[in-house]
Amino acid sequence: MKNQILKFATILFIGLTVVACKEAKNKTEATEAEEVAKVEEKAIKYMADAENSTLAWKGSKLTGTHNGTIKISEGYLAFENGQLNGGDFVIDMRTIKDLDIEDAEDNADLVGHLSSADFFDIENNPTSLFAITGVEEKEGKVIVKGNLTIKGIEKNIEFPATVSVDGDAVTFKSEAFTIDRTDWDIKFKSGKFFQDLAKDKMIDDNIEFQIEVKASKN
Numbered sequence: 001m002k003n004q005i006l007k008f009a010t011i012l013f014i015g016l017t018v019v020a021c022k023e024a025k026n027k028t029e030a031t032e033a034e035e036v037a038k039v040e041e042k043a044i045k046y047m048a049d050a051e052n053s054t055l056a057w058k059g060s061k062l063t064g065t066h067n068g069t070i071k072i073s074e075g076y077l078a079f080e081n082g083q084l085n086g087g088d089f090v091i092d093m094r095t096i097k098d099l100d101i102e103d104a105e106d107n108a109d110l111v112g113h114l115s116s117a118d119f120f121d122i123e124n125n126p127t128s129l130f131a132i133t134g135v136e137e138k139e140g141k142v143i144v145k146g147n148l149t150i151k152g153i154e155k156n157i158e159f160p161a162t163v164s165v166d167g168d169a170v171t172f173k174s175e176a177f178t179i180d181r182t183d184w185d186i187k188f189k190s191g192k193f194f195q196d197l198a199k200d201k202m203i204d205d206n207i208e209f210q211i212e213v214k215a216s217k218n
Contacts, residue, residue: 025177025208026160026176026178027178028157028158028159028179029157030148030156030179030180031157032155032156033156034133034147034156035133036086036088036131037085037086037087037134038086039078039086040080043079043086044079044217045078045087046079046168046169046215046218047074047215047216048076048089048213048214048215049214050071050074053071053072053075053213054071054211054212055071055072055209055211056176056211057069057096058207058208059207060204060206061189061204066098066100066101066110067099067100068097068100068111069096070092070095070097071092072089073090073091075088075090075213076215076218077170077213077215079165084132084144084172087132088131089213090129092127093122093125093128094126097111098111118188120151124151125150129147129148130149130211133145133146133156142160142163143160143161144161145158148184150184150186151184151185153183153184155184157177159174160174160175160177169216169217170213170215171212171213172211172212173211173212174211174212176208176210177208178207178209179209180205181206181207182205189201189202190202190203
């Protein structure tokens, strides 16, 4: 009985340690997918520039972090009366890169693992999608809500963003925000599902994202 209590306490301590060491930026709670914002014919559309639009990512565990980018291959932003009110972005998961590992072989190993069924299962899910369901202002910030689809699983999230229009060009940039990867069935070495792992082997459930889209008038 004492051994069972000690084992439980150890697992609990490890979990609390992992959580305490990782600061989640703008943690968003995934909820059921919502209806995508309707875009009227009169709306002005700005089409995404695939060469200059990216999703930045960061993953971590107790012993360190990795970060990189994924290209946004297509998409648009819709405006009515000068205000953002709709749009979507296609994220090409096949373009995932790591930016912090200098050794080419180690870098390729990490990217290959992220591409595998342990993480994003890119062979079966080559694209992800973010589709705006609503835009509102809260405490002086623009809050964007939308359905994020990863591995075919669609959940609604929200995050703060800045939107700037300069003539025929638009820049959309989210603040860094955090999702719980397990909501999209990415469970590899998650403390929620693999409780016998040593704490230095656990991978944080939080993934940090930041979206930046450059777009021009259609």
